[in-house]
Amino acid sequence: MADKAKALQPLVHDEFDDDDDKPLAHRVQKEVALSTADDDSDDDKPLAARLPLGLRTSERKDSLPRTEPAVVKAASLQSKPSTPSLSMKTPKIVVIPQSLGKPDSKMEVDGDDDEDDIPLAQRLASSTSLIKKVVQQKAKASSSTGTTAIAARKLLEKKKVKRLQAQRMVIKKKIITRTTTKSKKIEPASGDGVKWTTLEHNGVIFPPPYEPHGVKMLYDRKPVDLTPAQEEIATMFAVMIETDYAKKERFVKNFWDDWKPYLGKNHVIKKFELCDFTPIFQWHAREKERKKNMSAEEKKRLKEEKLAAEEKYMWAVVDGVKEKVGNFRVEPPGLFRGRGDHPKMGKLKTRILPHDIVINIGKDAPVPECPIPGQKWKEVRHDNTVTWLAYWKDPINDKEFKYVFLAASSSLKGQSDMLKYEKARTLKDYIDNIRRTYTKDFSSSDPTKQQIAVATYLIDRLALRAGNEKDEDEADTVGCCSLKVEHVSLIAPKSLQFDFLGKDSIRYFNTVEVDERVYKAIGQFKKGKKGGDDLFERLDTTKLNLHLKGIMPGLTAKVFRTYNASITLDTLLQDTRGETTIEIIADYQRANKEVAILCNHQRSVSKGHSAQMERLELKMQELEEQLEELETDLDRAKRGKPPLKDSEGKVKRNQTPEALEKKIASTTQKIDKMRLDMRVKDDLKTVALGTSKINYMDPRITVAWCKRHEVPIEKIFNKSLLSKFAWAMEVEPDFRF
Structure with a gap:
C-alpha cells in the first residue's frame, strides 16, 4: 500500500487541540446584483428598540470590490513606504513520498465557457455598462450640435436608455422566475472589479514530511508492524484516545473506514475492537513532556528557526505596498473533528500537495517555485479581480475551498470591511x-x-x-x-x-x-x-x-444581520450609565451580550469556570475581612487606642486615621471591582462576545463610544482587532451608525 499512500504531517507537536473544528473554507456563493431604488425613506428605527419582541427567551441552551475613493486609496499608499519585490529564493527542498492520498483523485478545472456558467451578476453588470456606454456615446455626439439638436438627442437618449432598462428588467424577471434553482457551491470565479494592479508573493508553506517513530501498537494484545503511512494514521487516532471524540461511534467508524484501505486486505488488523493504541499514546505523552521541559534557550532557538523559515511567506507586495499575508500555512493532515454530530467527524484529512493548489499572482511577477521536487502547481492564474493568493479543495468536502488571503490588517481587507459596514448602514434608508x-x-x-x-x-x-x-x-x-x-x-x-x-x-x-x-x-x-x-x-x-x-442593491441576509447587530449595539450604548471606567466597560459588555444573543453566538461553559468563580469568591472574602479589620483599626485610631493584633497574632504598627481611610477606600474599590467582574464573568459564561465584535458590529461604533466616554480602546479591542480595524480609529466621537 506504500505506493497508494501519501505521507502525512509529523504528530510529535503539541497542537492536537488546535482549531480543527473551525470551518475549513470560505464558501463561494453566486451574487446577483439587481438595480433598484424604490424608497428613500429615512426611517431607521432600531431593532434594539424592539428587543423584548425579538429576544424574549424562555430558555437558552447550550469578497467585495476594491472601489474606495481616490483620496482614500492615495492616503493608504502614501502611509506605507514602497517596498521592493519580495525575495524569491528557492526554498529548501523537502522530499515527500507520493503516497497516502485519495487513490487516483484528480481535481480538474472546468473550462466550459458556456454563458450559463457566467454569474448572473456579471450578465446584469454587462447590461448596466451597455446603458452607460450608450449615454456616453450620445453625450459625445451631441457636443458638436446646437441647443435644439442637443434637446432632441437628449430625448432620443432617454428613450434608448429606457429601452435598455426595460430589457434589463426582462432579464431580472427571467432570473426571479427560475424557481427550481437551488443554492450550490461553485469553483471561484472572477470578481466584479479590479482589486490590484501588481501582486507578488511567495506562495504557501507546507508541513514537513512524516517521520516514523517506530512505536508499535497492539492488536489482540500483540505488537503489530505498520508501514510509515499506516503508523501515521494510527498515531492520529492514538493521540485522541482520551478525548470525547474517540468515544463517539461516528468518529470511530469514519476513522476505521478510512484507515482500512491503507492496511490492505491481508493485514493482521481486521477488527477495530481488538486495537490497542495505548503504546503510541504513551509515546506521544512523553514527547509532549520532553518538549515542555526544554530549556528556555532551546525553545527560543526553535521558535527563531520557525520564524526564519516562515518569514518570506508572511508578506506580499500589492501595488508596491508590503502587506501581511493571513494563513499562509497549508493545513497539516489529521482526523477531521467538526462540531456537534458532524457526519464526517473522524475522516482522514489527506496531505495537500502543490498539484492540489491554484496560485494567483501578478502577470509580471515571478511565480513561486514549487518546494517539492517532481511536483508543480495545479494552476497559476493572474486574476486581478479577486483578492485570494491561493486556494485548494478541502480534503474532507470537495465542494468547499480553502483560501489564502491577505491578513485582516491589510489595506484590501480593511477596505472590504469598511464597504461591508457601509453597505449595512445603507439599509437604514430602505x-x-x-x-x-x-x-x-x-x-x-x-x-x-x-x-x-x-x-x-x-x-x-x-x-x-x-x-x-x-x-x-x-x-x-x-x-x-x-x-x-x-x-x-x-x-x-x-x-x-x-x-x-x-x-x-x-x-x-x-x-x-x-x-x-x-x-x-x-x-x-x-x-x-x-x-x-x-x-x-x-x-x-x-x-x-x-x-x-x-x-436594495447588494442586500442579503448577512447585510440584515450586520445592520441589526450594529444598530442594536449603537442604540444600547446610548444608555451608558456607568461612572467609573470599570462600570462603563461593564455597560459595553452588556450591550455586546445582547448582540451576541441576537446573533445566537453561544459557547459551552468552560470546564474551569466553577473553580475560577470559587477562587474569586475566596479572594472576595479575604478582601472583606481586610476591610472589616481596617475599619476596626480606624475606629481605635480615632479614639487614640493601638490597633489589635492581626490574624496571626502579630502586633500591627500604629497608623494615622488618614492613612487608614485611604486604605479603606482602596480596599472598597477592589471589592467593588471584583464583585462587578464576578457578576459579568458569570453573566457571560455561555455567550461568545468575540464573534459579533469581529464580524457584525461596526467597529466605528465602539471607537466613537470609547472616545466619548474616555475609555482606552485597548480595554475593548485586543491587539489583533486593533490591527484589523485600524481604518476605523479616526472616526469622530459623535459617529452614529
Whole structure:
C-alpha cells in the first residue's frame, strides 16, 4: 500500500487541540446584483428598540470590490513606504513520498465557457455598462450640435436608455422566475472589479514530511508492524484516545473506514475492537513532556528557526505596498473533528500537495517555485479581480475551498470591511419600506410571495442566517430557508418556538412573540406536512437573495444581520450609565451580550469556570475581612487606642486615621471591582462576545463610544482587532451608525 499512500504531517507537536473544528473554507456563493431604488425613506428605527419582541427567551441552551475613493486609496499608499519585490529564493527542498492520498483523485478545472456558467451578476453588470456606454456615446455626439439638436438627442437618449432598462428588467424577471434553482457551491470565479494592479508573493508553506517513530501498537494484545503511512494514521487516532471524540461511534467508524484501505486486505488488523493504541499514546505523552521541559534557550532557538523559515511567506507586495499575508500555512493532515454530530467527524484529512493548489499572482511577477521536487502547481492564474493568493479543495468536502488571503490588517481587507459596514448602514434608508412591504405580504394570496415575506421578517427580527440545503454528508445545520416543520412550534396566542442546530452545530432555542399574521402564516405552512418537510417549500436562498437584491442593491441576509447587530449595539450604548471606567466597560459588555444573543453566538461553559468563580469568591472574602479589620483599626485610631493584633497574632504598627481611610477606600474599590467582574464573568459564561465584535458590529461604533466616554480602546479591542480595524480609529466621537 506504500505506493497508494501519501505521507502525512509529523504528530510529535503539541497542537492536537488546535482549531480543527473551525470551518475549513470560505464558501463561494453566486451574487446577483439587481438595480433598484424604490424608497428613500429615512426611517431607521432600531431593532434594539424592539428587543423584548425579538429576544424574549424562555430558555437558552447550550469578497467585495476594491472601489474606495481616490483620496482614500492615495492616503493608504502614501502611509506605507514602497517596498521592493519580495525575495524569491528557492526554498529548501523537502522530499515527500507520493503516497497516502485519495487513490487516483484528480481535481480538474472546468473550462466550459458556456454563458450559463457566467454569474448572473456579471450578465446584469454587462447590461448596466451597455446603458452607460450608450449615454456616453450620445453625450459625445451631441457636443458638436446646437441647443435644439442637443434637446432632441437628449430625448432620443432617454428613450434608448429606457429601452435598455426595460430589457434589463426582462432579464431580472427571467432570473426571479427560475424557481427550481437551488443554492450550490461553485469553483471561484472572477470578481466584479479590479482589486490590484501588481501582486507578488511567495506562495504557501507546507508541513514537513512524516517521520516514523517506530512505536508499535497492539492488536489482540500483540505488537503489530505498520508501514510509515499506516503508523501515521494510527498515531492520529492514538493521540485522541482520551478525548470525547474517540468515544463517539461516528468518529470511530469514519476513522476505521478510512484507515482500512491503507492496511490492505491481508493485514493482521481486521477488527477495530481488538486495537490497542495505548503504546503510541504513551509515546506521544512523553514527547509532549520532553518538549515542555526544554530549556528556555532551546525553545527560543526553535521558535527563531520557525520564524526564519516562515518569514518570506508572511508578506506580499500589492501595488508596491508590503502587506501581511493571513494563513499562509497549508493545513497539516489529521482526523477531521467538526462540531456537534458532524457526519464526517473522524475522516482522514489527506496531505495537500502543490498539484492540489491554484496560485494567483501578478502577470509580471515571478511565480513561486514549487518546494517539492517532481511536483508543480495545479494552476497559476493572474486574476486581478479577486483578492485570494491561493486556494485548494478541502480534503474532507470537495465542494468547499480553502483560501489564502491577505491578513485582516491589510489595506484590501480593511477596505472590504469598511464597504461591508457601509453597505449595512445603507439599509437604514430602505428598512422602513422593506418592513412595510413584507408586512403587507403576510396575507398575500400568492403563496411564494407570502413565504418570502415571512422569511424576510424572521431574518430581520431574529437575525437568522439564510441557510442552505445540505447534502447527506454535510452537517445538518439549519437557516431560515431550510427550516423544517419540526423546527418551529406554535404556542398560543401568537408565539413561535424555534429549536434547531444553527451554524457550527450550535443549538438555536428561542421562543418569541411574533406578529399575529406571521403566527397564522406559519400555521398554514405547517398544515398537512410531516416533521421533516420544508417549512418554506417554495423558497430557497437563491430566490430569497434575488428578492432582497431587488429591493436594495447588494442586500442579503448577512447585510440584515450586520445592520441589526450594529444598530442594536449603537442604540444600547446610548444608555451608558456607568461612572467609573470599570462600570462603563461593564455597560459595553452588556450591550455586546445582547448582540451576541441576537446573533445566537453561544459557547459551552468552560470546564474551569466553577473553580475560577470559587477562587474569586475566596479572594472576595479575604478582601472583606481586610476591610472589616481596617475599619476596626480606624475606629481605635480615632479614639487614640493601638490597633489589635492581626490574624496571626502579630502586633500591627500604629497608623494615622488618614492613612487608614485611604486604605479603606482602596480596599472598597477592589471589592467593588471584583464583585462587578464576578457578576459579568458569570453573566457571560455561555455567550461568545468575540464573534459579533469581529464580524457584525461596526467597529466605528465602539471607537466613537470609547472616545466619548474616555475609555482606552485597548480595554475593548485586543491587539489583533486593533490591527484589523485600524481604518476605523479616526472616526469622530459623535459617529452614529
